[in-house]
Amino acid sequence: MAGLDFKAPEAKEQECAIAVAHNTRLGVLMFVAYLALYGGFMALSAFWPEVMSRPFLGGANLAVVYGLALIVAAIAFALVYLNLCRKAK
Amino acid sequence: MIHEASWMAVLVFVFFAGVVLAISFYLGAKAKSAKGYFAAGGNIHWAVNGIAFAGDYLSAASFLGICGMIAFYGYDGFLYSIGFLGGWIVALLIVAEPLKRLGRYTFADALDNKFNSRAIKLTAAISTLVVSIFYLIPQMVGAGALVQPLLGFPHAVGVIVVGLLVTMIVVTAGMVSTTWVQFIKGTLLVLLCAIISVMILFRGVTTKPTDAAGKELRILQRGVQEAEVTGKLGVTVLPEDGTWVGKPYLRVQNTAGVVSVWRKDVNGLLSEAQTLTVLKDGKKLANGLPRGKNKGEGDLLPVGYASKLPGGVEKTGPLGPFAFLRTMQDSEVIQWSSEKIAEAGGGVTTVYFQKPTHGGDFMVPGSSPMFKKVRGEKFFDKLDFLSLMLALFCGTASLPHILIRYYTVKDQVSARKSTVIGIAAIAIFYVLTLYLGLGAMTSGTLDVTDSNMSAPLLARSFSEFLFAVISAVAFTTVLGTVSGLIMAASGAVAHDLMTNFMKLKMDEFQQVRAAKIAAACVGLLAIVLGILFAKINVGFLVGWAFNIAASANLPALVMLLFWKRTTKQGIAAAITVGMLSSLAWILLSAQAFRDVYGLNPADAIVPFSQPAIVTIPLGFLVLIVVSLLTPAQQSGPSPSSSAKQVQA
Numbered sequence: 001m002a003g004l005d006f007k008a009p010e011a012k013e014q015e016c017a018i019a020v021a022h023n024t025r026l027g028v029l030m031f032v033a034y035l036a037l038y039g040g041f042m043a044l045s046a047f048w049p050e051v052m053s054r055p056f057l058g059g060a061n062l063a064v065v066y067g068l069a070l071i072v073a074a075i076a077f078a079l080v081y082l083n084l085c086r087k088a089k
Numbered sequence: 090m091i092h093e094a095s096w097m098a099v100l101v102f103v104f105f106a107g108v109v110l111a112i113s114f115y116l117g118a119k120a121k122s123a124k125g126y127f128a129a130g131g132n133i134h135w136a137v138n139g140i141a142f143a144g145d146y147l148s149a150a151s152f153l154g155i156c157g158m159i160a161f162y163g164y165d166g167f168l169y170s171i172g173f174l175g176g177w178i179v180a181l182l183i184v185a186e187p188l189k190r191l192g193r194y195t196f197a198d199a200l201d202n203k204f205n206s207r208a209i210k211l212t213a214a215i216s217t218l219v220v221s222i223f224y225l226i227p228q229m230v231g232a233g234a235l236v237q238p239l240l241g242f243p244h245a246v247g248v249i250v251v252g253l254l255v256t257m258i259v260v261t262a263g264m265v266s267t268t269w270v271q272f273i274k275g276t277l278l279v280l281l282c283a284i285i286s287v288m289i290l291f292r293g294v295t296t297k298p299t300d301a302a303g304k305e306l307r308i309l310q311r312g313v314q315e316a317e318v319t320g321k322l323g324v325t326v327l328p329e330d331g332t333w334v335g336k337p338y339l340r341v342q343n344t345a346g347v348v349s350v351w352r353k354d355v356n357g358l359l360s361e362a363q364t365l366t367v368l369k370d371g372k373k374l375a376n377g378l379p380r381g382k383n384k385g386e387g388d389l390l391p392v393g394y395a396s397k398l399p400g401g402v403e404k405t406g407p408l409g410p411f412a413f414l415r416t417m418q419d420s421e422v423i424q425w426s427s428e429k430i431a432e433a434g435g436g437v438t439t440v441y442f443q444k445p446t447h448g449g450d451f452m453v454p455g456s457s458p459m460f461k462k463v464r465g466e467k468f469f470d471k472l473d474f475l476s477l478m479l480a481l482f483c484g485t486a487s488l489p490h491i492l493i494r495y496y497t498v499k500d501q502v503s504a505r506k507s508t509v510i511g512i513a514a515i516a517i518f519y520v521l522t523l524y525l526g527l528g529a530m531t532s533g534t535l536d537v538t539d540s541n542m543s544a545p546l547l548a549r550s551f552s553e554f555l556f557a558v559i560s561a562v563a564f565t566t567v568l569g570t571v572s573g574l575i576m577a578a579s580g581a582v583a584h585d586l587m588t589n590f591m592k593l594k595m596d597e598f599q600q601v602r603a604a605k606i607a608a609a610c611v612g613l614l615a616i617v618l619g620i621l622f623a624k625i626n627v628g629f630l631v632g633w634a635f636n637i638a639a640s641a642n643l644p645a646l647v648m649l650l651f652w653k654r655t656t657k658q659g660i661a662a663a664i665t666v667g668m669l670s671s672l673a674w675i676l677l678s679a680q681a682f683r684d685v686y687g688l689n690p691a692d693a694i695v696p697f698s699q700p701a702i703v704t705i706p707l708g709f710l711v712l713i714v715v716s717l718l719t720p721a722q723q724s725g726p727s728p729s730s731s732a733k734q735v736q737a
Contacts, residue, residue: 020190023501024650027182034178041171042478045454046471049464053453059415063164063453070171071516074178078509081182085505 019086026084034077041066097557099240105565106254109273113258113266126263126601127194127580128496135503137272139510142494144271146173146485146511147278147518148224148570148631149231153563155519157540158459159526160393160547161424163451165460166526170519172478176485177515181508184486187650189495189504195577196492197585200645200664206657207590212664214585216641217489219668221578222618223634224488225571225611229619231541232567238542239560248619251564255571256612259579260605264497267572274569277562279514282521285559288551289528293405294416298394298533301552306533307390309361309423311354311443315339318351318359331433338362338440347377352442362442363389363537369435389441391546393535396445397421410524417527418448424530425537441537473697477632480701484635487642490573493580575615579608633675636701641667644708652716659716667708674700 044051044066052063124130133141151173158166191202197213229248236247258266299305319326323344333340337353351359366374373380378387398405399419408416424446430438450456455464462470485491495504529535529547536542545563549556583604587593595603644667645660675681678698679690 020186023186027186028651031178031182034175034182038171038175038178038478038482042475045168046463046474049453049455053449058411059419060411061418061449061452064414064418067164067167067171068520071174071520074174075513075516077178078181078512082505082509085186085502 022086026081030077030081034073037070037073041070096241097554098560101557101561102240102564105273105277105561106568109258109266109270109565109568110254112269112273113261116265116269117261123194123584123597123600123604125265126604127584128493129264129268131497131499133268133497135498135507136510137268138494138498138503138507140275140514141268141271141497142275142491142507142511143279143514143518144273144275144569145494145573146491146515146570147275147566148228149235149563149566151518152278152522152566153231153235153541153544155522156526156529156544156547157542158457159523160529160535160543161540162457162459163446163448163527163530164453165455165457167519167523168454168460168478169481170522172481173485174512174516174519175482177508177512179483180486180491181505181512183650184492184646185495185504185508186501188492188646189498189501194493194496194584195580196489196642197581197589199492200649200660201589203649204657204660206661208661209657209664210585210590212661212668213642213645214581214590216637216664216668217581217585218578219672220487220489220634220638220641221574221581221611222614223630223637224490225574225578225615226618226622227630228567228571228574229615230622232564232571233619233623234541235560235564235567238539239545239563244623245620247564248616248623251567251571252612252616252619255568255575255615256609258568258572259575259608259612263601263604263608264493264576267576268494268497270572271569274562274565275514278566279518279521281559281562282518282525285548285551285555286521286524286528289524289547290410290413291407292528293408294395294398294413294420294531295404296395296398297403298531298550300534301550306394308394309363309390309392309443311358311360311396311423311445312356313351313359313361315353315357315359332431336428336430349377350440352440360443362440363392364438364440365389365538366432366438367436389537391534392423392425392537393530394533395420395422395531413524413527414452417530418452420531421445421447422451422530424451425535427537439538469696472702473699476697476699476702479705480632480636480639480699483639483643483701483705487638487646488634489581489638489642490570490577493577494573571615575608575611578611579604582607582611632699633672636675636699636704637668637671639701640671640704640708641665643667643705644712648709648712648716652713654716654721655712656716656719656721658719659712662715663708663712666711667704670707671700671704674704 053061056062057065122130155166155169158169188199191199196217197210200213201209229251232251233244233247236242236250237244258270297305297308318324318339318341325342327340327342327348329335339351339353339359340348341351342348350362350364352362354360363376368374375388378385380386380388382388397420399416405416424444425441426444427439427441430440432438446456455461460474463474498504498507525544525547529543532547532550534546534550536546545556545559548559583600587603588595588600641664644663648655648663649660674695677694679693680698682688682693683690
């Protein structure tokens with residue numbers, strides 16, 4: 001059970017207003033971008049459902065491709081955000 | 090129920106339960122301080138926390154509900170996956186860092202950081218309790234509903250077992266043991282789904298499914314001439330009587346007196362239907378025979394198969410992940426619809442009839458009863474859909490049992506990293522649910538009466554052992570989520586209400602003791618509610634919890650972070666109005682009229698069922714108006730907040 005007992009090292013990050021402001025701005029910008037992607041999917045589903053049934057990529061319809069793209073985009077956004085976030089100096 | 094419980098499943102579950110309890114008691118000694126109990130000492134590694142996020146979030150509704158919805162209706166179940174995952178982007182990009190920076194143990198801590206307001210503490214604690222209880226009820230009822238088909242015990246046993254186990258897990262070591270239970274559950278769930286998905290792809294799609302032993306399953310007939318059915322020796326056609334008059338069914342009785350039902354399709358041919366009759370005295374008939382496994386008894390036949398595959402082949406063989414989706418899109422599958430018919434002599438018959446559906450129809454939004462209105466013309470129906478998707482998107486980042494996980498890691502960097510791990514695990518899981526659902530749709534093992542059983546029955550089509558493991562994991566799934574909910578609720582009672590709002594003088598030991606007593610009480614309440622709500626359709630309560638969380642908590646959290654003019658009165662008012670308005674809207678909706686009151690949904694007061702699209706903006710509006718009407722406050726850390734706070 002010793003393996004369950006490991007502790008993360010002590011906190012190294014100190015608060016820094018510049019880093020916080022940068023990360024907040026980055027978060028909001030990326031959120032707006034993802035919201036546009038998500039909103040586009042929902043708007044198409046609600047108002048133009050026939051568009052969603054059209055073949056789009058390799059024979060798969062737009063609903064399948066767009067839905068999977070939203071999931072892949074979530075992982076991609078998360079990784080990009082993690083890398084662009086500034087750590088406090 | 091076309092399947093039997095498995096003792097192997099009971100053994101596997103007992104093993105899982107034993108492991109998590111052993112871990113809880115082992116870790117119990119480490120949770121003596123308030124920080125240890127409420128936030129696992131802030132020492133959980135970000136990678137563990139990330140998987141625990143997945144274990145906390147992926148409830149039985151996610152696992153069994155979404156798989157079942159995809160298996161029965163196709164793409165529409167995947168819409169929930171997209172919405173649930175999208176919510177994590179809000180959590181990562183907007184909420185994670187400030188919440189970790191501003192809070193200590195609970196969601197109320199973060200909201201109250203600037204103000205030290207009793208009104209905020211009270212409203213945030215009540216909102217946490219309401220959302221947690223609303224989320225808890227379907228989990229507990231789900232535990233009871235699962236335990237019977239999966240493990241073979243009555244409903245109340247499932248509820249009591251889950252309630253007691255979770256209470257023990259939470260009371261022994263609080264957030265420490267909760268974290269490890271969620272970590273184990275998250276890992277098991279994703280791994281198991283991955284293994285089954287690979288098996289589905291290797292098996293491919295066939296029009297002649299077999300069981301685990303390789304025996305071909307019976308395909309119910311379609312395209313049969315009426316003369317073929319009625320011309321058989323000894324068969325009597327029953328007259329249309331009572332409510333059968335005018336219905337598109339032909340009922341025939343054989344020499345043994347067994348009645349079978351055929352549906353008259355639009356092409357004039359017949360297709361074999363299945364019936365489940367509940368007689369006046371409560372006895373059940375399945376396809377005309379007393380329901381049971383003994384001689385002279387019968388049960389509904391398992392269903393779920395492709396009727397036409399691309400190129401007219403019988404079997405595709407192994408498929409790649411993308412080719413599998415394309416094959417499903419180009420295939421025709423037999424889906425099932427149902428109709429209830431009141432019998433003249435009392436009792437009700439549910440007729441399940443075949444509905445051949447092309448992939449072009451079920452692989453796009455709008456093929457399920459839940460979302461079919463999205464293909465209609467009514468504007469309010471479309472708003473209802475958009476409102477639900479908005480609630481899923483905004484609700485995740487406002488669920489108290491998710492938010493408290495941010496306090497178990499040491500700093501903001503760890504909060505971000507763990508959210509990314511959580512997103513990756515949850516995203517993989519949701520992609521896998523698409524394969525699981527579509528795999529179940531063509532596995533030949535579906536139970537027409539219970540979509541929630543689709544994933545376990547899919548596993549049974551591969552092997553009995555896999556069924557046992559998936560049944561035990563499904564039950565363990567409930568433990569992870571319920572422990573998170575009880576943890577959030579006990580924190581709201583002991584930390585927010587007793588310590589911060591009522592200002593009860595308690596040292597660390599007394600605070601932890603109060604929290605443990607609160608957890609035991611919430612656990613007991615969960616058991617009682619789980620038994621009381623057993624007969625009520627509670628699936629919609631998850632949607633309600635998301636709506637209330639999004640409407641009550643998100644406006645307050647976002648405006649606190651991004652609008653400096655926000656006042657404590659504004660926050661308290663936004664939480665109160667968001668919570669009450671979403672609750673009131675839900676109680677006046679068509680869904681509540683139909684599912685809760687048993688009234689005509691057309692008489693509902695509000696124009697559509699899902700409130701988020703109205704009540705989230707209302708929460709923002711109330712916060713802005715009240716903040717502008719009340720004096721701006723000097724921001725300063727409250728006594729309970731960290732001295733290192735920085736304005737966002």
